[in-house]
Amino acid sequence: xxxxxxxxxxxxxxxxxxxxxxxxxxxxxxxxxxxxxxxxxxxxxxxxxxxxxxxxxxxxxxxxxxxxxxxxxxxxxxxxxxxxxxxxxxxxxxxxxxxxxxxxxxxxxxxxxxxxxxxxxxxxxxxxxxxxxxxxxxxxxxxxxxxxxxxx
Amino acid sequence: xxxxxxxxxxxxxxxxxxxxxxxxxxxxxxxxxxxxxxxxxxxxxxxxxxxxxxxxxxxxxxxxxxxxxxxxxxxxxxxxxxxxxxxxxxxxxxxxxxxxxxxxxxxxxxxxxxxxxxxxxxxxxxxxxxxxxxxxxxxxxxxxxxxxxx
Numbered sequence: 152x153x154x155x156x157x158x159x160x161x162x163x164x165x166x167x168x169x170x171x172x173x174x175x176x177x178x179x180x181x182x183x184x185x186x187x188x189x190x191x192x193x194x195x196x197x198x199x200x201x202x203x204x205x206x207x208x209x210x211x212x213x214x215x216x217x218x219x220x221x222x223x224x225x226x227x228x229x230x231x232x233x234x235x236x237x238x239x240x241x242x243x244x245x246x247x248x249x250x251x252x253x254x255x256x257x258x259x260x261x262x263x264x265x266x267x268x269x270x271x272x273x274x275x276x277x278x279x280x281x282x283x284x285x286x287x288x289x290x291x292x293x294x295x296x297x298x299x300x301x302x303x
Numbered sequence: 304x305x306x307x308x309x310x311x312x313x314x315x316x317x318x319x320x321x322x323x324x325x326x327x328x329x330x331x332x333x334x335x336x337x338x339x340x341x342x343x344x345x346x347x348x349x350x351x352x353x354x355x356x357x358x359x360x361x362x363x364x365x366x367x368x369x370x371x372x373x374x375x376x377x378x379x380x381x382x383x384x385x386x387x388x389x390x391x392x393x394x395x396x397x398x399x400x401x402x403x404x405x406x407x408x409x410x411x412x413x414x415x416x417x418x419x420x421x422x423x424x425x426x427x428x429x430x431x432x433x434x435x436x437x438x439x440x441x442x443x444x445x446x447x448x449x450x451x452x453x
Contacts (some may be wrong), residue, residue, distance in 0.1 A: 162401060164317060164408045165415050167378035172419070176374030177378075185312055188388070197388035280416040286418035 154296055157234035157263060160243050161227055169286060170238070173293035178230040182231070187226070194214060200226070211259060223255040231262045236296050237270040238289055239263065313380040314360055316351040316367065319412035322374035326350050329367045329375075338362050346382040350375075350408065352384035373416035373423075419421070 159168040161180040162193025170177035186201040195302030197203045200222055211228040231237075239260060263270055271292040274283040318324055333353075342355035342363050351367075353360055360427045368375050387393045389400055 160404070162404060164315070164376055164378045164405065165411060168376045169316070169415075169419075171377070179379050181379040181381040182312065185379065188382055188386070189311070260390075276411070276414075279417075282411050282414035283418035286415050287422060290419075290422060 153293075154235040155233050156293070157230055157237040157268075159239040159259065161230060161259075163240070163243075164236055165286075166240070166250075166289070169289050170236070170293065173290060175236075175293060175296070178234055180227060180230070183226050183230065183266075190249075211262060217254075220252060220255050220258065223252055224258060227255065227259055228262065229268065233257060234263065234266070234268055234295075236268050237263045238292065239270060239272050240285075241272055241274050243275045310357045311355065312357055312360065313352065313354040313383050314377055315362070315376075315380045315405075316353060316364070317409065317412070318350045318371075319376065319377045319416050321413040321416070322371055324374070326369055327388035329370065331371065332367055333363055336363065336366055343384060349405070352380065354383050373420040374412070376412060376415075440442065 153173070154180055156170045156175045157178045158170060160166070161178070163179075167177040169178050184198060187201075188197070190199055193199050204222040204225040205218040207225035208216075208218075208223070208228065211224040212221050269292075271288065273285050273288060274281075276285045316329065318326065318329075326346045326348070329351055330344055332343065333344050333351075338355075338359045339362060340356045340359045342353055342359050344363075345352040353363060355363070364377055380388050391397060391399055
């Protein structure tokens with residue numbers, strides 16, 4: 152079993168797929184959401200985000216941070232806690248929708264960098280060639296992690 | 304301590320736009336498969352939705368990836384297939400959560416698949432694809448060459 156890799160955006164198909172192909176486990180937001188929506192105590196459909204979440208988010212952000220940010224951090228924060236390495240795409244076009252909170256995204260990246268785990272930052276690719284280079288760099292990074300693991 | 308729940312999860316399987324396969328082909332492959340435990344399969348326009356125990360899902364993915372390794376992609380999914388909480392019919396239309404990102408990444412899949420297959424081909428040929436350390440003199444030469452063009 153490989154390492155647990157935090158990916159950003161945490162719901163990315165491409166990143167989750169590449170991480171799995173390299174034998175690691177991607178820490179995706181879908182698994183967290185899946186855990187919430189499969190809970191027998193559905194208090195707040197559809198995502199079952201209750202007033203508990205902003206309280207849990209206090210572990211990651213101060214009380215003066217808006218409750219929306221803290222609520223999101225309560226979902227994404229545990230992913231960072233488990234992470235052993237991270238793959239981060241800077242300014243992805245698709246980081247909107249349920250990931251639409253820019254402050255949460257900034258906070259997440261801050262949490263990752265503060266944790267001091269091996270992290271690769273990549274720019275969002277704008278064409279086919281850049282996409283290929285992005286994939287090669289991610290695969291190289293992930294294969295390198297395996298090497299570190301073996302040394303330990 | 305509570306007894307640990309069954310490790311059930313859902314997955315999305317997405318066919319790259321340049322794949323010659325059809326979701327129905329993948330669906331039929333899984334229908335006749337002999338998996339560890341039952342897997343719910345739902346066919347949709349971009350691929351399949353699967354739900355089952357994690358071990359069986361991995362097995363199912365390996366099976367369908369044999370058909371076209373670099374043009375079949377997959378990621379976990381939060382909601383089970385057919386869940387009325389995110390069903391467009393029940394919610395009165397509009398895209399389901401996550402659709403926009405899927406649409407965005409869908410267009411990048413051919414390049415990603417190509418990169419992965421090129422990488423595998425080069426690895427098979429025994430060549431290192433990305434050199435980890437480039438000598439400073441080489442970097443200086445490349446920069447000079449680039450600047451000369453301007």
